[in-house]
Amino acid sequence: MFDDLRDLYQEVIFDHNRNPRNFRVMENANRKVEGFNPLCGDRLTLYLNVQDGVIKDASFQGSGCAISTASVSLMTEIVKGLTEQEAEQLFEKFRQMTTSNSEEVNLEALGKLAVLAGVREYPARVKCATLAWHTLDAALKNEQKAVSTE
């Protein structure tokens, strides 16, 4: 019945929505930023432990739609072990993937994150996927104030 949506709701997304990874409060976090999408009410708190410019640990709490939950879950997995600069570069690639057409974007460089490429066909849902990354960006820039996608 929902065949048209297979590109958007891939099995990996359902999996991360049902069982989000790194879904916990981080006691020893040294970065903590809130992300909020007022349009749909998605809220998340992102925790990072950054040592010597390297993201040692990443976790989150919050509630959101399947796309935003899967996106932040995947993100916390993939950024662990990256330098802050590498994470920022990945954000830029992710942003390109979700907003431009496929020929310009090297999906291989995005690894698992490529499952979220489908959102570019759904302009109203792009913010669901990018909320996690805007929040990460704020955390890396050490901004204290909450991030909003509006």
Place this chain on the structure above:
Amino acid sequence: MNMLNSETIRRDFPILDQQVHGRPLVYLDNAATCQKPAQVIDAMTRMYQHDYANVHRGVHTLSERSTAAYEGAREKVRKFINAASSKEIVFVRGTTEAINLVAQSYGRSNLAAGDEILITAMEHHSNIVPWQMLCQQTGAVLRVAPIDTRGELIFPEFEKLLNEKTRLVSVGHMSNALGTINPVQQIIAAAHARNVPVLLDGAQAAPHMHVDVQALDCDFYAFSGHKLYGPSGIGVLYGRQELLEAMPPYQGGGDMIRKVTFEETEYNILPYKFEAGTPSIVDTVGLGAAMDYLTEIGMDRLAAHEHELLLYATEKARKIPGLRIIGEAQQKGAILSFVLDSVHPHDIGTMLDSIGIAVRAGHHCAMPVMDFFQVPATARASFAVYNTKQEVDVLMEGIEKLIEVFA
């Protein structure tokens, strides 16, 4: 009263005859805006093709025709809501502008620091923010009457909040997020007992029930054309004549003046005093055509049809495990707001769209209502005169299927 035939009605709405994502469109986002019958579209096209010119200006034929059509629409609105005089019908862009007009014109000239404006906890942002702005400008205070878990106003609490400092009550006739129809007659009687005027935000109520401003005895009534089968960009502020007479203009410009010199300006009579600039002429004529259309159907028949749809949908929705209806007031309009245990409203919206069903997912411009029910958002199906039980079946089947997909 014979029931209306929605199949005949559907033929009046050209947009409904289409497929979305390979399936027949099921349009259930009527509380956001509803579709237009050919009668409205044709009236507007005819106006542009034959009669269009500026109003209240020229002595030429087209200007006279346009003026007659524009003022004719005002009379249709007057009749539709049973106002005493067409001077009490002010054309604005929509409900939002109507409320802002009252806040800035009536509010700024009648409220001072410490005075109170009373609203309810179920208001749309457009019946909250204009008052907050007025409070910032004047030092007045916004008071909010609470609601209960069914989504009904707690009337005794409302009454307690009415006091000698209350200068204005502004409440939604019907809630866009919950469907609740407020006990407006009780509200108005309680406010009038203290000589407090009442504004009713009729954006949701006007399309779903017969509104009689004299029977209601309200002081202001605001509604939008686009939710009432008319075009967007046109709405109505009804105001009691003596209140409107005493109010200063909202905006300055052409049409709202009688005589202008650089030293002094004499304002025009009602309702033109509040209609600065060239109005939305053709949209107004379209709104008039929508009133004709609805009058022909009969608002009571329309209301009966929608009520039956709501009961049918509510009964079916209650049988779906994990579905929680948000807003279960005794008196309720044709709005079914709900959440699912396992699926976020935004995902519900996208999934249903993929099978041709348009519902709204979000906070419905009523964030305080979402906070009260502790949900980030809801999915909302809202019904109109052209919706059918078959469409409710398609919706419910879609919800059941998407729950399976997410399980």
